[in-house]
Amino acid sequence: MARILLLMSLLMLTIPLRAQGEFVPGCSIDELAQQQSTLAAFLTLEFAEDFDGSLANMFRLGALYKRMALLCGYAPNDVEVNQLLEQALMFVSLEDLIAAQSVGTDIQAILLELDGLYGDPLRGQSLYNGLEPALGGTVLGCSSCHENEAVAPLTAGTWTRINDIRLALPQYADYSHRQFLIESIVQPMAYITPDYAGMMPEFYGGQLTPQQLADLAAFLDSQDQLLDGE
Numbered sequence: 751m752a753r754i755l756l757l758m759s760l761l762m763l764t765i766p767l768r769a770q771g772e773f774v775p776g777c778s779i780d781e782l783a784q785q786q787s788t789l790a791a792f793l794t795l796e797f798a799e800d801f802d803g804s805l806a807n808m809f810r811l812g813a814l815y816k817r818m819a820l821l822c823g824y825a826p827n828d829v830e831v832n833q834l835l836e837q838a839l840m841f842v843s844l845e846d847l848i849a850a851q852s853v854g855t856d857i858q859a860i861l862l863e864l865d866g867l868y869g870d871p872l873r874g875q876s877l878y879n880g881l882e883p884a885l886g887g888t889v890l891g892c893s894s895c896h897e898n899e900a901v902a903p904l905t906a907g908t909w910t911r912i913n914d915i916r917l918a919l920p921q922y923a924d925y926s927h928r929q930f931l932i933e934s935i936v937q938p939m940a941y942i943t944p945d946y947a948g949m950m951p952e953f954y955g956g957q958l959t960p961q962q963l964a965d966l967a968a969f970l971d972s973q974d975q976l977l978d979g980e
């Protein structure tokens with residue numbers, strides 16, 4: 751058992767993380783063939799010893815093969831993604847799987863996490879308008895409220911409004927723009943905009959991955975239409 755752990759950690763070290771579109775060292779056809787035969791040899795070796803250990807090895811080696819393919823640039827098709835999801839659901843409930851991937855509501859932790867992510871405003875717009883589903887297939891429906899000024903502050907001008915009006919309030923003196931924006935999405939009750947009844951749902955931290963939240967933020971940051979007051 752100790753040997754498989756050692757092998758796994760060695761493999762993790764030798765397979766570098768893939769940067770989009772780049773050639774990945776360690777992923778040439780020869781190198782792949784070599785990794786493959788190392789793993790295969792290891793599997794036969796363990797089978798000679800004990801049954802339980804062999805099953806555990808098969809299971810973990812399978813995961814390693816998949817990981818290697820992914821790191822070297824393999825993009826699973828829809829059928830394969832569904833199979834992976836079904837496999838995952840054999841071990842955890844969908845609720846737990848979603849919770850494990852969602853961004854949560856801890857603002858400081860979220861800000862740190864978003865620091866390393868690049869938000870895509872177009873994808874953010876699709877999420878916002880419900881054209882693309884969020885975690886677990888949820889439709890966010892942000893636009894259904896934020897397109898009607900009677901229901902919620904308008905989407906148009908969100909960036910400018912936060913910068914010029916909200917952050918000028920004394921209680922937000924030490925807030926960054928990003929901090930206010932994230933808080934108003936995952937903890938909407940932290941600040942209730944005058945004239946609005948605190949209607950925004952509080953569950954978005956559980957429906958968004960960090961990347962999806964970064965995308966939404968990038969979209970809302972593009973809403974800098976000048977406002978003539980509130």
Ligand code: HEC
Pocket residue numbers: 878890891892893894895896901902903908911912916931934935938939941942943946947948949950951954966970
């Ligand atoms: C049911 C209606 C509703 C939905 C759906 C909704 N919001 Fe809101 N939102 C509000 C209201 C009302 C406010 C005003 C503050 C308050 O009362 O909580 C608000 C405030 C905000 C603010 C702060 C705006 C400002 O000017 O201070 C942001 C940003 C925001 N929402 C983003 C979103 C995003 C992103 C989504 C989707 C993930 C969303 N909202 C979904 C009703 C909604």
